[in-house]
Amino acid sequence: DSGVTQTPKHLITATGQRVTLRCSPRSGDLSVYWYQQSLDQGLQFLIQYYNGEERAKGNILERFSAQQFPDLHSELNLSSLELGDSALYFCASSAGHPYNEQFFGPGTRLTVL
Amino acid sequence: KNQVEQSPQSLIILEGKNCTLQCNYTVSPFSNLRWYKQDTGRGPVSLTIMTFSENTKSNGRYTATLDADTKQSSLHITASQLSDSASYICVVSAPAGNNRKLIWGLGTSLAVNP
Numbered sequence: 213d214s215g216v217t218q219t220p221k222h223l224i225t226a227t228g229q230r231v232t233l234r235c236s237p238r239s240g241d242l243s244v245y246w247y248q249q250s251l252d253q254g255l256q257f258l259i260q261y262y263n264g265e266e267r268a269k270g271n272i273l274e275r276f277s278a279q280q281f282p283d284l285h286s287e288l289n290l291s292s293l294e295l296g297d298s299a300l301y302f303c304a305s306s307a308g309h310p311y312n313e314q315f316f317g318p319g320t321r322l323t324v325l
Numbered sequence: 326k327n328q329v330e331q332s333p334q335s336l337i338i339l340e341g342k343n344c345t346l347q348c349n350y351t352v353s354p355f356s357n358l359r360w361y362k363q364d365t366g367r368g369p370v371s372l373t374i375m376t377f378s379e380n381t382k383s384n385g386r387y388t389a390t391l392d393a394d395t396k397q398s399s400l401h402i403t404a405s406q407l408s409d410s411a412s413y414i415c416v417v418s419a420p421a422g423n424n425r426k427l428i429w430g431l432g433t434s435l436a437v438n439p
Contacts, residue, residue: 214370254430254431255369256429257427268426302368302369314369314371316368316369318367318368319366319368
């Protein structure tokens, strides 16, 4: 168990809908990262937050947004969902500096029908 | 362009055999290189991290090497077990202003058969 929790574990929705994925980092970790992994594909970095502020942005679509709250949990919002958004979404946390190891949550499997 | 390339893309070996996975990167400047193991459907778990000055680092049956001159790293797995079946991902860290940028490889999918 990495100490990172993600909810929900599975999510099934329809095209055009909006969903919110939630992540709670390890106790004491200030950085939260979001990744997308489509079937049989590599991890795609989406976005990083550090202590409530956006720190780095990857290949995140404009339909997607995220935030980190004062209690350091983070939410990833996906809107106007398309079939191609079906994927595993991972959250990871680290103590702060990206030099540090990232600890990954169990992921949320999103299926868009 | 900063890139991380891994080879082979996939590999099948018999239980008990050794194997070596490769990671070549063009990231410059370079901060460190980390190898992750990802079981199917689960989040990656760090195996080892190597900084510029380190050549070899071991973690049980896993041994990583780094040649910063040729920008190559390898992950050697000794006496493979069925539980080694997973994707192995190389991640290179590069300075980016006050932050550091992580460049992820696509991984090598390893299958260990009995």
